[in-house]
Amino acid sequence: MRETPTLRIPLGVLGLFAVLIAYGLLIARYLAPVMADWHPLFQTPVYVILGVVWILPLKRFLIWMETGRWG
Secondary structure, three states: OOOOOHHHHHHHHHHHHHHHHHHHHHHHHHHHHHOOOOHHHHHHHHHHHHHHHHHOOOOOOOOHHHHHHOO
């Protein structure tokens, strides 16, 4: 258990927010125009997968925010 406050948590939240914004902008800028003519039934699984992919590295990031270690 952490006994003293640390800047990792607020900086981690701000970093996570910045990375998610960049991720969303990259998807909107480069992938959305490519898929614009696709049928919605083909677009849906791609967007669902992309909406879940960002969660994969989140566990290690949250561990770092809490403990200062990556694993």
